[in-house]
């Protein structure tokens with residue numbers, strides 16, 4: 342049986358200031374929401390939010406809690422890189438701009454309370470649920486839906502539940518599935534090009550209201566927190582499973598993903614000036 346515990350992982354090859362969360366700067370803002378991995382603040386423009394990436398990590402519906410030093414900085418950068426690339430592929434999304442090491446400005450939307458899980462290879466919960474061996478290639482891309490509810494433990498649901506309980510309309514789900522498959526095609530290729538297999542990942546979508554118009558857009562983040570990423574040659578895990586399963590080398594894995602994406606991490610002086618803003 343899994344027991345709650347605290348895991349603190351200390352990064353040892355990053356400058357000290359890299360690890361600071363900059364709470365002084367944050368306190369001047371109006372906090373809208375604090376989640377397990379991010380904090381949302383009111384943005385300076387109407388209809389915008391500042392998304393702050395924390396180092397906090399949770400797993401198994403927050404039964405396991407920990408802190409991965411520098412994770413927020415890395416996820417901010419990785420997610421920025423991916424959302425910017427998806428924008429060029431005409432996938433509408435919430436990303437506006439990165440503000441600093443841990444924050445990005447995003448479009449405020451009404452989150453559809455459905456987590457969209459896209460699987461290319463069997464791993465994680467599906468293996469236990471259906472008795473499938475981890476690492477088995479799936480004959481086709483599999484989409485699963487989970488009800489986004491911490492209280493209920495994000496249970497897997499059928500598409501029918503979404504309509505029965507009015508979480509999204511069939512038209513919205515058509516768009517969401519269409520975008521999810523396009524994101525999968527694009528990201529699978531993008532990661533393959535840097536020697537990474539995209540095993541599975543989670544997406545969140547929201548409704549963005551722009552005057553009269555309402556649009557479904559991709560929201561939240563795409564980072565090693567919500568993707569399974571395996572090295573193509575060795576099958577080494579380069580994602581949050583290293584934390585979930587106590588495999589060690591968590592930060593190194595996130596750093597490796599950032600490095601392969603060509604993300605240049607800032608030097609010490611740049612980081613300290615950001616923290617002192």
Ligand code: ADP
Nearest residue numbers: 376377378379435447448449450452545560561
């Ligand atoms: P959780 O809420 O699961 O603990 P996080 O700590 O990542 O997750 O918190 C970020 C929250 O912000 C999530 O609940 C997510 O659904 C929400 N969110 C992400 N993007 C947007 C957006 N563009 N507008 C409004 N809410 C968003």
Ligand code: AIR
Nearest residue numbers: 464465466541542543566567568569
């Ligand atoms: N995920 C699901 N809920 C939260 C997250 N982050 C992501 C996992 C994994 C995929 O969705 O990171 O990439 C499938 O997760 P699972 O646990 O259902 O196998």
Ligand code: ASP
Nearest residue numbers: 377399400401402403404
């Ligand atoms: N982030 C979710 C949780 O804390 C799920 C996960 O990543 O395992 O439970």
